Amino acid sequence: MTHTTRVxxxxxxxxxxxxxxxxxxxxxxxxxxxxxxxxxxxxxxxxTEGEPTSDIMKxxxxxxxxxxxxxxxxxxxxxxxxxxxxxxLTSSNPTVDMVDFGCAGVGSSLVATGKAADVSSVLGEEVPxxxxxxxxxxxxxxLATGQFDGATYCLPFEMTSNFDIWYNAAExxxxxxxxxxxWSEFMDLVGETGKGSVALDGTIQPYASAWYINxxxxxxxxxxLLEAAQDETGKAFxxxxxxxxxxxxxxxxxxxxxxxxxxxxxxxxxxxxxANNDAALILNGSWLPAEVAPYAAEGFEYSSFPFxxxxxxxxxxxxxxxxxxxxxxxxxxxxxxKKFMAxxxxxxxxxxxxxxxxxxxxxxxxxxxxxxxxxxxxxPDVVKVAANDGTGAAVPxxxxxxxxxxxxxxxxxxxxxxxxxxxxxxxxxxWYELQG
Amino acid sequence: MSATATLVTPTDAKGRPQRKxxxxxxxxxxxxxxxxxxxxxxxxxxxxxxxxxxxxxxxYTSFTQWAGTGPMEFVGFDNYVRMFRNPIFISSMWNTxxxxxxxxxxxxxxxxxxxxxLQNTFGRKAIRSIIFFPTLIPGIVISVLWGFLFNPDxxxxxxxxxxxxxxxxxxxxxxxxxxxxxxxxxxxxxGTYTVILLAAADxxxxxxxxxxxxxxxxxxxxxxxxTLPLMWDLVSVTAVLWCVGALKTFEFLLLFSSSAGTLPxxxxxxxxxxxxxxxxxxNGIAKFGAAAACGVVMLLLALALTILARRVMRxxxxxx
Numbered sequence: 122m123t124h125t126t127r128v129x130x131x132x133x134x135x136x137x138x139x140x141x142x143x144x145x146x147x148x149x150x151x152x153x154x155x156x157x158x159x160x161x162x163x164x165x166x167x168x169t170e171g172e173p174t175s176d177i178m179k180x181x182x183x184x185x186x187x188x189x190x191x192x193x194x195x196x197x198x199x200x201x202x203x204x205x206x207x208x209x210l211t212s213s214n215p216t217v218d219m220v221d222f223g224c225a226g227v228g229s230s231l232v233a234t235g236k237a238a239d240v241s242s243v244l245g246e247e248v249p250x251x252x253x254x255x256x257x258x259x260x261x262x263x264l265a266t267g268q269f270d271g272a273t274y275c276l277p278f279e280m281t282s283n284f285d286i287w288y289n290a291a292e293x294x295x296x297x298x299x300x301x302x303x304w305s306e307f308m309d310l311v312g313e314t315g316k317g318s319v320a321l322d323g324t325i326q327p328y329a330s331a332w333y334i335n336x337x338x339x340x341x342x343x344x345x346l347l348e349a350a351q352d353e354t355g356k357a358f359x360x361x362x363x364x365x366x367x368x369x370x371x372x373x374x375x376x377x378x379x380x381x382x383x384x385x386x387x388x389x390x391x392x393x394x395x396a397n398n399d400a401a402l403i404l405n406g407s408w409l410p411a412e413v414a415p416y417a418a419e420g421f422e423y424s425s426f427p428f429x430x431x432x433x434x435x436x437x438x439x440x441x442x443x444x445x446x447x448x449x450x451x452x453x454x455x456x457x458x459k460k461f462m463a464x465x466x467x468x469x470x471x472x473x474x475x476x477x478x479x480x481x482x483x484x485x486x487x488x489x490x491x492x493x494x495x496x497x498x499x500x501p502d503v504v505k506v507a508a509n510d511g512t513g514a515a516v517p518x519x520x521x522x523x524x525x526x527x528x529x530x531x532x533x534x535x536x537x538x539x540x541x542x543x544x545x546x547x548x549x550x551x552w553y554e555l556q557g
Numbered sequence: 558m559s560a561t562a563t564l565v566t567p568t569d570a571k572g573r574p575q576r577k578x579x580x581x582x583x584x585x586x587x588x589x590x591x592x593x594x595x596x597x598x599x600x601x602x603x604x605x606x607x608x609x610x611x612x613x614x615x616x617y618t619s620f621t622q623w624a625g626t627g628p629m630e631f632v633g634f635d636n637y638v639r640m641f642r643n644p645i646f647i648s649s650m651w652n653t654x655x656x657x658x659x660x661x662x663x664x665x666x667x668x669x670x671x672x673x674x675l676q677n678t679f680g681r682k683a684i685r686s687i688i689f690f691p692t693l694i695p696g697i698v699i700s701v702l703w704g705f706l707f708n709p710d711x712x713x714x715x716x717x718x719x720x721x722x723x724x725x726x727x728x729x730x731x732x733x734x735x736x737x738x739x740x741x742x743x744x745x746x747x748g749t750y751t752v753i754l755l756a757a758a759d760x761x762x763x764x765x766x767x768x769x770x771x772x773x774x775x776x777x778x779x780x781x782x783x784t785l786p787l788m789w790d791l792v793s794v795t796a797v798l799w800c801v802g803a804l805k806t807f808e809f810l811l812l813f814s815s816s817a818g819t820l821p822x823x824x825x826x827x828x829x830x831x832x833x834x835x836x837x838x839x840n841g842i843a844k845f846g847a848a849a850a851c852g853v854v855m856l857l858l859a860l861a862l863t864i865l866a867r868r869v870m871r872x873x874x875x876x877x
Contacts, residue, residue: 207626
């Protein structure tokens, strides 16, 4: 190989490599240059094409384009959106203007890395044709989930209530008015319905640990668990409220409340038992009716009641999570994204969302199976808290690496309450030491 | 190529060495000899671009703190130090070891046993297809099927109950889920390795077995003294393939023991899942530096296992 050939080969190798590496960061030709009118909104979605929400969005895109002339260039990315999005944001000229995603996730990823644009100005915008601002139409609890350091980075359009107690109202019509409000009342109800009346897919850690999270938040109040999770010594968990919550959580497995197979089933086996009336109660989210509908018993009437307070005087917590729109900092189409955010919050679209999930607007109508959730959201006696009390956004990885494995063992009856507390304190201390 | 043994190195007018020319080599031969570079170059460029450069980039990334976006901060060996101090990584390493060695032993023991049994069995082609079948099934299907089999009310426990076992094991419970996963991985792989070993066994001339029969060898002795030595080279190669493949086990673990939006319990992570969890956490900022450090450790382990497997299984070539 001559010297020239070697040089050319080397250049070829490195040019190809450079192309591969920078391939993701080339401008897709948005036409958003200085002084040029940008009539495109590049949107990457958390949904896959064909999901009910994507159908509503498509309808909104068409109407939006017709009304504003802004064409929506959508990528139906699905649940792996964060994995795909991250490499696209390495460029100073991002190729995505807007995404929709869980607002808590936006806080712990896009906001934390400075890639989310402040969309606070949308709150004062009028929802097209309604004479009301975005802020006036949205649930304040939902809106709060997308606000970080006083600014709005995620504008919610859909909510989930993560862990309420669900039952079949056709089988238990009296529970709607006489729902237990304290843990002792709840355990009485469990006792009345008999052993194995509580369904739990215990191999899914968040499902098992949700019992303890709700009890701990009830005992310590909104933000109590978060505060303890941020204690680098772990000793905050030695407070008596956390032990009392652990003892209550351990009662379920200890009294045989869980349906057979709870600790060793493949999801969604036990959830299916509940949907077939083989268990009366289940702690689950507002996605449950849609999830079990294909295999639920005939005539099943979905209803739920808020999680009971640990003791009289403690709070009844309702963990809420939201899915919302975020604009990408530095992207050419941020203004178009803001316009679409306000556009999509029209009541018509929110009513359509209400047929499949809980809308972020308080005045939107919802399907019957979610009526109990919407009622609880409107109930001021039920305290709305962020999912996992905000630990997912504020202390990422703590749940996965410290808390959930121990809480799962506690709830499944594999770890005694006192051991749970001592191991949690120790593990949390070690975890923080590792974080540096 | 004996001509290459007598290469001479001519010099130019200034005494500088010129290109080596084999005596008697024509210009056409020379051009032909060089032309391979032209054909190799595209592949080499692609190989460098998609494998070598990303690998070097990963090694560099492992010494940085990087969220996948924003600046990369050089942190030296910090990612490696944190990783080896992290009990989750240590348990992930142990689980990886159990898969590579534990499942490997199970797979080879069953594959050898099946080779021994099937070598002279009538209808072995059909049986071979059947045992190869699990390899063809996508991981998601296997995951669902495995859950169906090992659920508390599943087929396995129903069968055990018919045998009179009132309290069958909780296969998917925290105590047994990893052994159940190991069983699943073995089930997935046995077919492939059996088919490969059977193909090697089929190539062994019948005369060797006839001689063994005349000497009064049992079936096991035939396997031990004829089959195994004559297919040892292939066993050695497949052992390397197993080690590298098992080290990267990912799909089955993830699909079998997690649900949408969640990762499996840290108790059953291997280093591939650990690396994935660093790069794509359920919550929070991606730690590509930590993920790359884990990837580098996997690369070194793969190299070490490959060398080890080749050395342990080294034998003299047998021609037949």
